């Protein structure tokens with residue numbers, strides 16, 4: 060038990076007196092301190108813990124931080140000794156890491172990322188009675204989206220904490236116009252604990268629930284605090300321009316209000332190749348229908364579905380009249396999937412269409428044109444990616460931004476990213492999930508309302524240098540343009556800006572002049588300002604833009620950009636894709652090193668990422684099916700766990716037993732008909748299921764041949780050829796002919812049984828059954844059994860995803876129930892939707908009959924008979 064997960068071991072001590080942690084490590088203080096000055100946010104997360112055990116224990120520190128942030132500092136303080144993280148060039152750090160790994164030392168890393176976040180995770184062994192403080196700092200520029208800046212804080216202390224505190228101070232020189240706080244875990248009891256206020260330039264949010272307020276219920280020792288805590292705010296926009304100047308650096312925020320939207324001309328280029336089949340194409344259709352419904356009547360649009368063949372809905376862009384929108388909706392319904400991915404053809408068609416529309420004047424002169432492409436695959440072999448890059452750029456000529464939405468992980472994201480960036484757009488990953496359609500719509504909403512085109516921002520000539528990007532194709536409603544730079548003329552008194560852009564009716568110019576001394580003075584005496592925030596903001600923007608440019612550069616240009624970005628990352632101590640942070644930690648009287656790296660979206664793969672969001676809807680059932688594969692849904696983790704039980708035919712296993720409600724479910728194994736001498740090679744399946752409800756005095760026996768209901772001494776039999784519903788005093792039995800049945804016991808326990816018929820009577824396979832828990836919420840907290848024990852949430856953590864023996868299935872370390880297990884990413888089938896083929900459910904597979912995950916060992920669940 061040397062390697063105990065700090066957070067976990069405490070949350071598992073449910074049966075201890077509340078809040079008293081007599082064994083192991085106790086976290087007694089967590090503080091999340093956020094300071095925002097002019098959208099630039101610095102967050103310091105501090106966690107303090109003590110080892111209350113009489114032996115040394117491993118303490119873990121996990122933080123999920125926004126992907127857009129850079130880590131800037133990390134320190135551990137153990138009994139007064141400080142272990143700082145040092146930011147170094149990546150190669151250098153990497154070599155040390157390899158050295159550490161090859162000498163068998165452990166290395167902590169920033170883990171694979173989620174949709175919005177990436178995970179920083181470090182562990183250290185601390186002596187008995189020792190204290191440790193972890194402190195992590197990260198910084199980012201908050202981006203305006205849909206009219207709000209959003210500070211996203213992931214909260215998950217995993218245990219009750221004596222002092223837990225979120226404290227956010229916002230300082231905005233333009234004045235704060237509104238401030239909201241949302242928390243996915245904030246219930247009515249916690250709502251009054253959230254304190255927020257703003258006035259003038261300052262805003263404040265605090266949240267410090269007492270230990271009792273953190274409890275999931277009166278006596279519980281589990282914590283309510285798990286989820287997202289989001290602060291959203293906006294600033295006053297009395298002037299379209301806001302200039303801020305501190306210590307020789309300036310920043311310019313541009314977001315004029317009261318502009319009239321421009322009509323837009325949008326071509327949707329839709330991949331409907333074979334790999335889009337199933338949910339992807341379904342969700343694409345769903346999203347497109349909503350999107351075309353949301354078009355403005357003065358917009359023009361067209362649809363270009365492509366696979367190996369490219370087709371078009373209309374020959375030319377058409378106006379989004381209600382008739383056309385209706386027709387488009389009907390057309391979208393007919394889009395099905397097949398063929399390969401002729402992405403080149405799809406894009407060429409779309410660009411040509413826009414070019415023609417502009418030449419012929421089919422679209423208004425004052426309008427914003429854009430291309431939105433959705434694909435889930437690699438471009439096909441016919442045209443090389445180099446050819447696509449070349450042809451697209453040549454044809455677009457910078458006239459329309461190209462937005463690439465990449466569906467899932469089976470795609471060449473860096474290609475899509477580069478292609479979009481070369482053409483004034485951006486790429487976005489769409490995560491394959493139940494909300495994919497919403498993600499697509501969400502992206503469209505960001506670009507739905509163009510307000511300006513061809514925006515250029517100019518500053519006092521000859522007085523500035525190191526300017527960040529200062530020309531933008533489009534300006535969309537709800538966003539903001541930020542430009543920063545250095546003032547090199549020390550004698551300058553007045554700083555001027557001139558913004559030129561095309562608006563809906565005419566060309567616009569927005570000018571502003573700032574008195575440098577006055578502007579600086581106005582900001583000087585604000586205590587929330589951390590030192591040189593404009594310089595940091597400028598560095599953040601510059602590094603991001605250099606890294607972006609680097610994706611489309613080659614040769615000397617690329618090495619030049621890399622060198623510049625690296626130099627700045629080191630100077631400003633940002634952990635970027637070019638740098639790493641080396642953390643030295645004491646282990647067994649010698650110092651060991653761990654590395655923190657920044658994950659890069661383009662390198663994200665299903666293998667390293669799947670556990671965070673490969674989360675199909677179907678994992679809502681805890682089930683056992685196949686030979687027998689158990690799937691444990693973990694909805695709070697948006698993931699699933701799975702394991703097999705290998706036992707001989709004839710064995711009866713207990714799946715659910717709830718002494719309070721009197722519900723029991725057992726299943727008897729059958730084998731393949733071919734007998735083998737080696738018992739380990741048997742495939743076994745459930746051939747008989749018994750469901751008992753003592754309170755209703757009912758027993759239900761299900762085999763692939765018949766279904767028998769015993770009501771006291773009365774007996775009723777059905778076959779799988781029957782179809783219908785039996786409903787009587789709190790009990791419902793619904794049989795779907797040759798397919799499945801559903802049983803409801805009382806108001807809140809619902810099970811489904813799937814009939815698998817061996818479709819070829821080859822003499823080997825027998826018919827068998829699958830069992831699914833559809834709803835278990837009325838069962839008591841005492842429910843147990845191979846499935847029943849998982850009706851109460853359990854916590855687990857996945858660390859160090861690494862290649863396993865099968866290249867398709869990475870291994871990882873799982874910390875669950877105080878055990879450290881090696882698990883493998885895999886898939887199991889759920890047959891509730893498709894009885895013949897099933898649906899793949901990605902899950903972490905626990906080896907050796909679920910050892911370490913299930914309570915006790917699997918033999919504890921063997922019972923003598925079905926009832």
Ligand SMILES: *[C@@H]1O[C@H](CO)[C@@H](O)[C@H](O)[C@H]1NC(C)=O
Nearest residue numbers: 081082083111112113114187
């Ligand atoms: C540590 O504590 C446990 C029980 O809390 C006790 O059994 C054990 O003897 C103690 N070990 C030492 C070295 O004091």
Ligand SMILES: *[C@@H]1O[C@H](CO)[C@@H](O)[C@H](O)[C@H]1NC(C)=O
Nearest residue numbers: 131132133134143194196632
């Ligand atoms: C990092 O944080 C530690 C602890 O707060 C602090 O002492 C140190 O100065 C910080 N380092 C930098 C480079 O800011």
Ligand SMILES: *[C@@H]1O[C@H](CO)[C@@H](O)[C@H](O)[C@H]1NC(C)=O
Nearest residue numbers: 074075076077276277278279
């Ligand atoms: C819950 O707390 C009350 C006192 O507040 C105590 O009387 C009761 O025994 C506790 N229940 C359990 C299950 O610990």
Ligand SMILES: *[C@@H]1O[C@H](CO)[C@@H](O)[C@H](O)[C@H]1NC(C)=O
Nearest residue numbers: 297316317318319320563564
């Ligand atoms: C907002 O725009 C409308 C029309 O573009 C104009 O009439 C009105 O005066 C503007 N209001 C402000 C406050 O600028």
Ligand SMILES: *[C@@H]1O[C@H](CO)[C@@H](O)[C@H](O)[C@H]1NC(C)=O
Nearest residue numbers: 374375376415416418419421
């Ligand atoms: C544009 O004009 C050309 C000829 O001038 C014609 O062939 C084409 O169909 C027109 N396209 C559109 C989009 O109107």
Ligand SMILES: *[C@@H]1O[C@H](CO)[C@@H](O)[C@H](O)[C@H]1NC(C)=O
Nearest residue numbers: 618619620621622623624626
């Ligand atoms: C990058 O190139 C520019 C000129 O193209 C040069 O001035 C600059 O010094 C180069 N930077 C590095 C780090 O080599």
Ligand SMILES: *[C@@H]1O[C@H](CO)[C@@H](O)[C@H](O)[C@H]1NC(C)=O
Nearest residue numbers: 757770771773786787788790
């Ligand atoms: C079982 O029998 C009792 C008494 O005969 C009857 O009230 C009840 O509805 C029956 N239940 C079912 C599910 O048929």
